[in-house]
Amino acid sequence: MKTIVANWKMNVGVRESVALARGTLLALRGKPHLPDVVVCPSFTSLGEVRKVIARSYVSLGAQDVSSQDQGAMTGEISARMLFEAGVTHVIIGHSERRNLLHETDELIAQKVVQAFTHKLVPFICVGESKKDRETTHHTEVVRAQLRVALSLTDRKQLGRFFIAYEPVWAIGTGVNAGVQDILEMHQFIRHEIVEYLGDRTPAFGVLYGGSVTGENAYDYLREKEVEGLLVGGASVKLTHMTEILKAAQSVLERQSS
Numbered sequence: 001m002k003t004i005v006a007n008w009k010m011n012v013g014v015r016e017s018v019a020l021a022r023g024t025l026l027a028l029r030g031k032p033h034l035p036d037v038v039v040c041p042s043f044t045s046l047g048e049v050r051k052v053i054a055r056s057y058v059s060l061g062a063q064d065v066s067s068q069d070q071g072a073m074t075g076e077i078s079a080r081m082l083f084e085a086g087v088t089h090v091i092i093g094h095s096e097r098r099n100l101l102h103e104t105d106e107l108i109a110q111k112v113v114q115a116f117t118h119k120l121v122p123f124i125c126v127g128e129s130k131k132d133r134e135t136t137h138h139t140e141v142v143r144a145q146l147r148v149a150l151s152l153t154d155r156k157q158l159g160r161f162f163i164a165y166e167p168v169w170a171i172g173t174g175v176n177a178g179v180q181d182i183l184e185m186h187q188f189i190r191h192e193i194v195e196y197l198g199d200r201t202p203a204f205g206v207l208y209g210g211s212v213t214g215e216n217a218y219d220y221l222r223e224k225e226v227e228g229l230l231v232g233g234a235s236v237k238l239t240h241m242t243e244i245l246k247a248a249q250s251v252l253e254r255q256s257s
């Protein structure tokens, strides 16, 4: 299976989110080989987008969640609230939140606990900076991010999850990572997770994100190790998103024949 996640970030309001959700459904209509698709609108658009995708193959994701269960946390949105709003998936630890909003690995670990506690499937984002890659510290950095992110979760609480490998230098830059680099990192991530969680490891997938387009999506998705894509900029342009979905359908069709 392949999973395509649309991270609309803080780019579109309610009306555009509804249009994007409708367009995404249209792009999938009548197709025999469908990827799993998760759309992640802003919090304010969740309710309207939920109505559009009700009883479809498309799932609803949030872009963030509070690290706390409840309480005096002005402006925060808890995992319980997301669940109540029909959300099934949540992006955690995106590099924009790590870098611009100073989220730490520890805070991210608390958010992961919240997601599992309230039965949300987390997309846990990891990825190295340009400097980490240039100094060949990228695997070390990703290993540390993975371990801390899962460090507070009781092994018994673990549910299905995704790791999204998003190298910081590839996000929103038009400089997408090469297939070989991604394959090496995805294999590394898979190995690290299994080694860390041992025989308690639940089903999990590894996604790639960073300047994914309609042109490069197929080359990524045809690789077994790339279980899906986390798409930013291209996901708010319906023609680009449709191309990415087409690429996923072609790969799935080819695999089934």
Ligand code: 13P
Binding pocket: 007, 094, 166, 170, 171, 172, 173, 174, 209, 210, 211, 212, 230, 231, 232, 233, 234
């Ligand atoms: P871009 O696809 O715009 O590079 O963004 C990737 C991303 O941050 C997805 O979460």
